[in-house]
Every structure is written in structure tokens, then in C-alpha cells.
Amino acid sequence: xxxxxTQSLAERPEEQASYDPAAIERKWQERWTETRANSPxxxxxxxxxxxxxxxxxxxxxxxxxxxxxxFTGNDIHGRFERLKGHRVFEPIGFDAFGIHSExxxxxxxxxxxxxxxxNIENFRRQLRRVGLMVDWTHQLSTxxxxxxxxxxxxxxxxxxxxxxxxxxxxxxxxxxxxxxLANEQVIAGECERHPGVKVEQRFxxxxxxxxxxxxxxxxQDLDWIDWSESTKTAQRNWIxxxxxxxxxFAGCGMRDAGSGTAESRERKAESRNDxxxxxxxxxxxxxxxxASRIPVFTTRPDTIFGATYLVLAPEHPLVPELTAPExxxxxxxxxxxxxxxxxxxxxxxxxxxxxxxxxxYAVNPxxxxxxxxxxxxxxxxxxxxxxxxxxxxxxxxxYEFAMKFGLPIVRVVAGEGQSADTxxxxxxxxxxxxxxxxxxxxxxxxxxxxxAIIDWLAEHGAAKRVVNYRLHDWCISRQRYWGPPIPVxxxxxxxxxQVPEKDLPVLLPYIEDFRPDDTGVSPLARxxxxxxxxxxxxxxxxxxxxxxxxxxxxxxxxxxxxxxTEFDAVPFDPALTTRWLPVDSYxxxxxxxxxxxxxTRFITMxxxxxxxxxxxxxxxxxRAHGLIxxxxxxxxxxxxxxxxxxxxxxxxxxxxxxTYLMFLGPFEEGGDFRDRGISGVRRFxxxxxxxxxxxxxxxxGMRDAGxxxxxxxxxxxxxxxxEPRVPSPEVLRKLHQTIKxxxxxxxxxxxxxxxxxxxxxxxxxxxxxxxxxxAEVEPLVQLVAPFAxxxxxxxxxxxxxxxSVFDSGWPAYDEALAAEEMIELVVQVNGKVRGRVQxxxxxxxxxxxxxxxxxxxxAKFVTGVPKKVIFVPGRLVNIVV
RNA sequence: GCGAAAGUGGCGGAAUCGGUAGACGCGCUGGACUUAGGAUCCAGUGGGGCAACCCGUGGGGGUUCGAGUCCCCCCUUUCGCACCA
Numbered sequence: 001x002x003x004x005x006t007q008s009l010a011e012r013p014e015e016q017a018s019y020d021p022a023a024i025e026r027k028w029q030e031r032w033t034e035t036r037a038n039s040p041x042x043x044x045x046x047x048x049x050x051x052x053x054x055x056x057x058x059x060x061x062x063x064x065x066x067x068x069x070x071f072t073g074n075d076i077h078g079r080f081e082r083l084k085g086h087r088v089f090e091p092i093g094f095d096a097f098g099i100h101s102e103x104x105x106x107x108x109x110x111x112x113x114x115x116x117x118x119n120i121e122n123f124r125r126q127l128r129r130v131g132l133m134v135d136w137t138h139q140l141s142t143x144x145x146x147x148x149x150x151x152x153x154x155x156x157x158x159x160x161x162x163x164x165x166x167x168x169x170x171x172x173x174x175x176x177x178x179x180x181l182a183n184e185q186v187i188a189g190e191c192e193r194h195p196g197v198k199v200e201q202r203f204x205x206x207x208x209x210x211x212x213x214x215x216x217x218x219x220q221d222l223d224w225i226d227w228s229e230s231t232k233t234a235q236r237n238w239i240x241x242x243x244x245x246x247x248x249f250a251g252c253g254m255r256d257a258g259s260g261t262a263e264s265r266e267r268k269a270e271s272r273n274d275x276x277x278x279x280x281x282x283x284x285x286x287x288x289x290x291a292s293r294i295p296v297f298t299t300r301p302d303t304i305f306g307a308t309y310l311v312l313a314p315e316h317p318l319v320p321e322l323t324a325p326e327x328x329x330x331x332x333x334x335x336x337x338x339x340x341x342x343x344x345x346x347x348x349x350x351x352x353x354x355x356x357x358x359x360x361y362a363v364n365p366x367x368x369x370x371x372x373x374x375x376x377x378x379x380x381x382x383x384x385x386x387x388x389x390x391x392x393x394x395x396x397x398x399y400e401f402a403m404k405f406g407l408p409i410v411r412v413v414a415g416e417g418q419s420a421d422t423x424x425x426x427x428x429x430x431x432x433x434x435x436x437x438x439x440x441x442x443x444x445x446x447x448x449x450x451x452a453i454i455d456w457l458a459e460h461g462a463a464k465r466v467v468n469y470r471l472h473d474w475c476i477s478r479q480r481y482w483g484p485p486i487p488v489x490x491x492x493x494x495x496x497x498q499v500p501e502k503d504l505p506v507l508l509p510y511i512e513d514f515r516p517d518d519t520g521v522s523p524l525a526r527x528x529x530x531x532x533x534x535x536x537x538x539x540x541x542x543x544x545x546x547x548x549x550x551x552x553x554x555x556x557x558x559x560x561x562x563x564x565t566e567f568d569a570v571p572f573d574p575a576l577t578t579r580w581l582p583v584d585s586y587x588x589x590x591x592x593x594x595x596x597x598x599x600t601r602f603i604t605m606x607x608x609x610x611x612x613x614x615x616x617x618x619x620x621x622x623r624a625h626g627l628i629x630x631x632x633x634x635x636x637x638x639x640x641x642x643x644x645x646x647x648x649x650x651x652x653x654x655x656x657x658x659t660y661l662m663f664l665g666p667f668e669e670g671g672d673f674r675d676r677g678i679s680g681v682r683r684f685x686x687x688x689x690x691x692x693x694x695x696x697x698x699x700x701g702m703r704d705a706g707x708x709x710x711x712x713x714x715x716x717x718x719x720x721x722x723e724p725r726v727p728s729p730e731v732l733r734k735l736h737q738t739i740k741x742x743x744x745x746x747x748x749x750x751x752x753x754x755x756x757x758x759x760x761x762x763x764x765x766x767x768x769x770x771x772x773x774x775a776e777v778e779p780l781v782q783l784v785a786p787f788a789x790x791x792x793x794x795x796x797x798x799x800x801x802x803x804s805v806f807d808s809g810w811p812a813y814d815e816a817l818a819a820e821e822m823i824e825l826v827v828q829v830n831g832k833v834r835g836r837v838q839x840x841x842x843x844x845x846x847x848x849x850x851x852x853x854x855x856x857x858x859a860k861f862v863t864g865v866p867k868k869v870i871f872v873p874g875r876l877v878n879i880v881v
Numbered sequence: 882g883c884g885a886a887a888g889u890g891g892c893g894g895a896a897u898c899g900g901u902a903g904a905c906g907c908g909c910u911g912g913a914c915u916u917a918g919g920a921u922c923c924a925g926u927g928g929g930g931c932a933a934c935c936c937g938u939g940g941g942g943g944u945u946c947g948a949g950u951c952c953c954c955c956c957u958u959u960c961g962c963a964c965c966a
Contacts (some may be wrong), residue, residue, distance in 0.1 A: 156960045233885060298966060383965045397964050470965050672893055756905035826901045831947040833901060870946055875900050880946045
């Protein structure tokens with residue numbers, strides 16, 4: 001049989017007899033370009049569908065396997081939507097500004113303005129080889145002045161709305177990158193780009209975006225947007241909303257210097273505590289120092305009776321005046337030491353607690369007790385008010401601190417089986433329970449106590465309800481070269497001036513010495529000829545901002561630009577934007593869950609509020625894809641196990657490579673790339689190729705083969721084949737089951753199971769000695785098309801179709817054809833499988849049970865009358881004895 | 882520490898609603914065709930047992946006629962966040 005198949009192909013010398021991926025992939029990539037097959041007219045037609053993939057940064061190594069994996073998964077979805085009749089717009093671009101590109105340029109010693117275009121060219125070449133349905137007429141690069149003109153414009157829009165501001169701030173400084181980093185770019189105290197390099201704290205004037213104004217909206221929308229759950233959770237955690245109270249503690253000045261000892265402090269705190277709760281929260285009648293009202297933020301106002309000391313962050317503005325003269329030297333040293341650390345390693349949980357007593361006291365508004373005020377670096381100035389009330393009985397950090405410095409620990413919550421006197425041994429009690437040692441609030445639950453105590457304190461003006469977010473404002477200044485200059489001019493007379501819109505873009509100049517240095521200012525600051533410009537307001541000489549903006553600003557709006565790349569006068573054309581946005585499907589890596597994806601949502605909300613777009617969430621759906629590892633290990637250059645896409649495409653073809661990448665694991669989880677695995681997918685394509693040719697040739701009649709070559713209208717002539725030329729009902733049934741399965745799987749990005757289903761169908765199709773019928777293979781070509789577009793186009797053409805397979809529509813699923821007549825029911829006795837019976841699909845319970853009991857393998861386990869029978873139609877019969 | 886996801890044959894992985902565990906593929910074993918096979922095709926392939934059967938989804942309990950799937954406890958791995966009051 002194999003032999004006769006080969007012969008039939010050999011009779012068509014004008015066609016490639018066997019599957020040659022290189023040839024047909026070249027052919028179709030050229031054809032797609034010539035016919036602009038992937039460039040829909042964005043102004044016309046029905047059913048637009050915007051399929052977006054996260055654009056890559058064009059690294060010099062070329063396309064990474066992770067890129068190919070992501071883009072292929074994206075492309076398959078786009079092609080599937082196209083087959084379903086949508087006009088699909090699938091653009092791509094390059095995120096080519098930024099530290100990653102610049103650092104590489106520094107490493108190889110080539111100016112980024114030369115290097116980056118070269119890298120982009122290589123990327124384009126590789127991307128084309130993968131066979132993506134990319135509309136190459138709408139590409140963009142963030143480094144293109146026609147693009148970053150509008151990045152700068154967006155900065156000005158935020159400035160106009162009061163959402164961009166400049167402040168002196170403690171920032172993360174990477175000594176290696178020689179620039180500031182966003183908190184998001186600092187991993188466990190180290191630069192995300194330089195593992196092992198400790199980030200330092202510096203104070204610099206920086207531009208910030210007020211993303212915190214949008215914290216609540218960014219959080220709320222997560223409840224309804226259709227995104228991967230893992231991504232939404234990451235964003236929720238990052239925004240970090242916590243509801244609590246701001247409580248004001250009145251400082252009550254210094255005490256005698258001797259009270260620094262543990263015993264004396266404890267005595268005072270405890271004696272106050274005994275009478276606690278009966279006093280008015282306005283305090284003890286002592287006149288507080290007017291400047292020392294100390295607000296603290298807490299999520300546990302219910303525990304205020306247990307607050308036995310306060311802690312201020314070292315940077316807290318009240319520290320100098322609260323510190324007793326004899327303690328100033330010690331305090332200065334401590335604060336200085338804390339300041340030298342980077343912002344992040346201060347947050348390492350395991351670090352031993354350190355701190356210094358100020359010598360001052362404050363009044364606990366609930367108990368009236370004087371409690372000592374300490375300074376410690378475990379309190380962070382950027383969160384809350386930079387000061388806390390410490391409740392060592394019920395907070396682990398406070399407990400640890402109190403133990404170390406001998407501060408009093410009081411129980412104010414009693415859990416199950418605990419009482420007011422149960423000692424706190426070894427650890428703080430952070431669980432639920434009822435209040436104790438809390439005066440009139442004793443007996444309330446933690447939840448009730450929160451409300452009651454805030455209300456009580458609020459009556460006396462000592463507390464208010466407050467919501468805090470962990471999210472910080474977005475620092476967008478970068479002291480680097482390779483980015484869009486921030487479009488601002490500083491004038492001695494007029495102050496901060498915007499670059500007028502007509503003067504945009506502020507071009508990034510070509511400078512030789514683009515290397516950053518240690519000074520904390522951008523390389524552009526070394527170029528007076530560039531930064532000295534007349535003030536746009538008064539015309540006097542003024543100075544440009546020499547920092548550039550963060551790469552994440554470039555990528556926060558690129559999806560708006562794609563449809564409008566040919567326009568110079570607007571960032572995005574309103575009509576096209578209305579037509580194509582928001583993005584229908586966005587696919588990318590979860591490493592951007594909190595950076596890119598949060599910034600993008602923020603910028604979109606701002607543009608919405610400014611009236612530029614009519615939606616405030618940019619992506620209707622977002623799905624995070626997984627990561628690819630290789631032979632069970634992470635891929636890395638140092639391991640030398642990096643997959644180079646070019647090699648695999650060369651050896652196996654782009655179609656096999658694409659299909660294998662999608663087959664090796666669930667798209668949203670990633671998978672393990674194993675070199676040998678790709679052969680199975682390639683075999684599948686080989687058999688597809690063979691099946692289509694056999695079917696076609698048998699349909700035409702072998703004697704006519706060669707007479708009318710490729711253009712063939714596929715009108716079956718009188719068959720010379722010995723087989724009856726009708727499709728097999730069994731095969732058709734499996735076919736329609738497969739059409740349904742593959743469609744459903746594509747819908748939910750379950751690519752690996754879709755491919756498995758097609759392979760299964762192939763096994764049915766090629767079982768036995770029969771030659772496949774055209775009606776059995778033609779729809780399979782359409783099913784395969786999203787995965788392996790080149791071979792699908794080629795086979796579709798060879799089957800006699802003039803139009804592209806992607807314009808042929810998704811094959812119709814016929815439920816009647818897919819329906820089974822007989823099915824197999826599993827028969828269980830007491831839940832154990834004891835046999836199987838063949839029954840008609842519409843079998844009644846009685847018939848099924850009767851048949852099941854007649855089965856000898858079942859009957860021998862059934863003694864007497866069954867207690868109970870469970871019948872699950874289409875599935876099983878379970879007999880309980 | 883907190884949060885999220887996961888743990889299934891020799892391997893990658895299926896099982897979408899609590900209903901046949903191991904689809905599909907790799908690998909392996911045997912066979913066919915062969916001068917030859919790292920090609921192709923056919924058959925087999927969770928473990929144990931001659932068989933009837935028994936065991937089996939990280940471990941231990943539970944719910945249920947029935948659990949990979951649900952509940953409780955524990956172990957392990959990966960990822961994210963990490964002194965956020």
C-alpha cells in the first residue's frame with residue numbers, strides 16, 4: 001500500500017512529491033507579502049478583531065524561544081479568529097528604547113543608533129520565518145521619533161492634569177546601571193538587571209506620575225476584566241489596599257534621662273495601663289508639645305490598648321526635635337546608617353531588629369499612659385505615616401522588637417481558650433478573638449472592636465478611617481541616554497516650562513559619549529549645545545531636562561499607535577481607535593503582571609479621563625502564557641542550552657516547530673522542550689501531506705494524474721481507484737467530533753489538546769488499508785491551518801482552491817454526523833469497574849441495568865438483590881450490593 | 882513569612898461538570914518491508930500475577946454508590962511578593 005501511494009505521487013513530476021517545508025514556507029511567506037494577505041484594510045469591513053502580542057525588545061542574540069512560543073500562541077489565536085470570519089489585525093513592533101538595549105550597546109561598543117536598527121532587522125527576518133500573520137505595514141519602534149514624539153506628548157498630558165510632578169525623593173540607585181530604578185525593578189535588594197549588585201538609596205529630583213490617584217480604580221476594575229486570574233492576583237497584591245485608621249498620638253515631651261532603662265519604662269507604661277479606658281482619649285491633661293502630634297497608621301485599631309510604644313521611621317521629620325539632647329549623637333549615627341542602606345534590603349524580614357530610643361514619650365490616647373517613642377528602620381517612611389503604634393502582644397515584628405529592647409508586652413486579644421491573663425509566650429498572638437484589658441471594650445470581637453474603637457477615638461478627634469495602598473507613585477526619570485528626553489525646560493525666570501507641542505519631538509541627539517556615569521545626572525547633561533535652549537515663555541536662555549523617561553512609558557501606549565502608524569498629526573486617529581480598540585485579545589508573559597500591565601492600564605485611564613479614548617481598560621482579555629524550559633532545566637546562555645529557533649526551523653520546518661512548541665505543554669503553563677519530541681509532530685505533518693495527496697489523486701483517478709496539475713478544479717472524475725469513493729461514516733463521525741474539539745480548545749488556548757485531537761483523528765483516518773477521501777482530509781487542512789499555516793496553504797491549493805485557506809472559513813461542525821449510535825457503558829459493582837457493555841446511545845436505565853447484570857464478569861460480583869443502582873446516562877451503571 | 886499555582890507511567894503531558902486514570906506524543910519492546918535503517922508501516926507498552934484478580938494520581942484522614950478531581954492535616958516543588966503596621 002505504501003508503495004502504491006508513492007507511485008501515485010511519482011506520476012506528478014511537476015509537483016514536489018514529498019513534503020519539503022523549506023520550499024513551501026518560502027513560497028507562502030513571499031505570497032503573503034505580495035498579496036498583502038495579512039494587512040487588512042483597517043477602515044473597511046465587518047468584525048474587526050485586534051490580536052495583540054507583547055512586543056519584544058530587540059536583543060542582539062535574536063529571537064528567543066520564549067518569544068517564538070508566545071508569538072506562535074498569539075498567532076494561532078489570531079489565525080483562528082480569522083478563520084472564523086473576523087478581520088484580524090495582528091501587528092508587531094519593537095520596544096527598542098531602554099536599559100536593556102543600551103547596556104548591550106555599551107557591552108559591544110556600538111552606538112545604539114546603529115546597533116538597534118540592525119537588531120530589529122534580524123528580528124524581522126526571524127519573525128517572518130516563523131510565519132506569523134503579522135501586518136508588516138503597521139509596525140513601530142519606540143525609538144522612532146514619529147513614535148516618541150507622542151510618548152513625550154503623553155507626558156505633557158499628564159503634566160497638564162497635575163499627574164506628573166517633580167520631587168526630591170529617596171530612590172533606588174543601581175551603581176551598575178548608574179540610574180534610578182522603579183521599586184518594581186528591584187528584586188530582593190538587587191538590581192533586576194544585575195543580580196548580585198546591591199541597590200543603593202539616593203536622593204534625587206525625579207519626575208513622578210501620580211498612579212496612586214488611580215489605585216482604587218486600578219483595583220476595582222480587576223473584579224470584572226477578563227484576565228488570567230494569576231495576573232489579577234499579582235496586581236491586587238501589588239496595589240496592596242489596606243483599610244485601617246490613622247490615630248493621632250500626642251507627644252508629651254522628654255522625661256528624665258534615667259527612664260531609658262527597661263524597668264522604669266515598663267513600670268510607667270503598666271501603671272498607666274491599669275487605669276486605661278476610663279480616661280478620655282484627649283489625654284492626661286498634660287500640655288503636649290505643639291509640634292509633636294504623631295499620626296500613625298494601623299489596621300488594628302482594636303489593639304490600641306496594647307500599644308506600649310511608638311516607632312518612627314529614621315527619616316521621619318519629627319525625629320530631630322523629639323530626640324533628647326543626650327541621645328542626639330547616637331540617633332544621628334543610627335539615622336545615617338539607615339539612610340545608607342538601599343530602600344529594599346531594609347525590608348528583608350529576617351533581619352534582626354535595631355532601633356534607638358528618642359528619650360521622648362507620647363500619650364496613648366486610649367489608656368492615657370505615657371509610652372516611649374523609638375526610632376527603628378523596620379518602619380518605612382514611604383508607607384502610611386512613617387510612624388506606627390507598636391502592639392507587641394499582637395504583631396510579630398513589634399513583639400520581636402519589644403523582646404530585644406525590653407519593652408512591655410500586653411495582651412489585649414484573647415483567642416479560643418485564652419484569657420486576659422494568658423501569657424504571651426514566644427510569639428505575638430495574631431489570631432482572632434475577643435478584646436481583653438481594653439476597658440469598656442472588653443468582650444468585643446476583633447472586628448467589633450475595630451469599629452467601636454475608631455468611633456470612640458474619632459469622637460475625640462483622635463482618629464479617622466483611612467485606606468492605604470502599597471502602590472507608590474511611578475518614578476519615570478532615568479539618568480540614561482537611550483530613551484525619549486522628558487519634554488521640559490527649566491527657566492530661571494519662568495520656572496518649569498513644557499516644550500510646546502509644536503516643538504515635539506524633543507529629538508534624542510546622537511552623542512558619542514552616551515555612557516552613564518556616577519554623578520546622578522544623565523549623559524545628556526554633559527552636552528550644553530543640546531540642553532541650552534531659549535525659554536519657550538520668555539525667550540531667555542534656559543535649560544532642558546536632561547533625564548529621559550522610563551521604557552515602561554514607551555510600552556504603556558504602543559497598542560494605541562499600531563492602527564495609526566501612518567499618521568503624523570495625531571498619536572492615534574480617533575475613528576480608527578474607536579473601530580479597533582480596546583484590544584480584543586492580548587497575550588504575553590506574566591513577568592509583566594505588575595509593571596507593564598499596570599502602567600498600561602493607568603495610562604489608558606488617564607487618556608480616557610482626558611477624553612482621548614472612550615474606554616478605560618485597554619485589553620478586553622489578557623492571557624498569560626507559561627515559560628519554556630529545556631530538558632527539565634531553565635534555559636540560559638551559561639548553561640549553553642538555549643534553543644536557537646533558526647536551527648530547528650531549518651531542520652524541521654517552521655510549521656513543525658510552531659506545532660511542537662504548542663504541543664509540548666499547556667500554553668498558559670509552558671512546558672519542557674525536548675529535542676526528540678519534535679519528530680512526532682513532524683511525522684504528523686508528513687502523514688497529513690501524504691493523506692491529502694492520496695485522497696486527491698484517488699478522487700481524480702490515477703490515470704488522469706498529471707493531466708491537469710495543480711490548477712485542478714478538484715472535480716472527481718470517474719474513479720480508477722479500487723476503493724469506493726465515498727467517505728466513511730466512522731471517519732466522518734470522528735472528523736466532526738474533532739472539529740468540535742479543536743474549535744473548543746482553540747477558544748480556550750488549549751493548544752496541546754487540540755493538536756492531540758488532530759493526531760487522534762489522523763490515527764483513525766489512516767487505520768486500515770483504505771485510501772482517505774477528500775471530504776475526510778479537506779476540513780483537517782483547515783483545522784491544522786492556525787498551527788501550521790504554510791503546509792495548510794499549500795495543501796489547500798493542491799486540493800484545488802484558488803483562495804487562501806484562511807479565507808475559507810472554519811469548518812462547520814455537524815452534530816448529527818458526530819453522533820454515536822452505540823456507546824460503551826462502564827459497569828461498576830460497589831464503585832469498582834467490573835465490565836463494559838455496548839448499548840444504543842439512547843438506552844434506558846432498565847435496559848442498561850439488565851444488560852449489565854447479564855454480563856458474567858459483573859454477575860459474579862452481584863449476589864442477591866442490589867441495594868441500589870446508579871445510572872449515569874452515557875457513562876456508567878453502578879450496582880451497589 | 883504571605884500570596885498563587887502545581888505534584889499523575891521511563892519522559893512531556895491528558896482526564897473541560899465527582900463517573901472507564903494514563904488521551905496524544907516521545908522513548909522502549911516485538912514484528913513486517915529490507916543489502917541496510919536514526920526511513921516507513923503493523924502490534925504492544927502503569928506495576929504485580931499463569932490466571933481469576935490485586936495494587937496504583939506526593940503522604941495521612943474524611944465526605945460519597947463512586948475521588949486525580951471536593952473537605953481537613955502534612956510533605957515537596959515552582960513562581961510572585963516580601964519588616965506595608
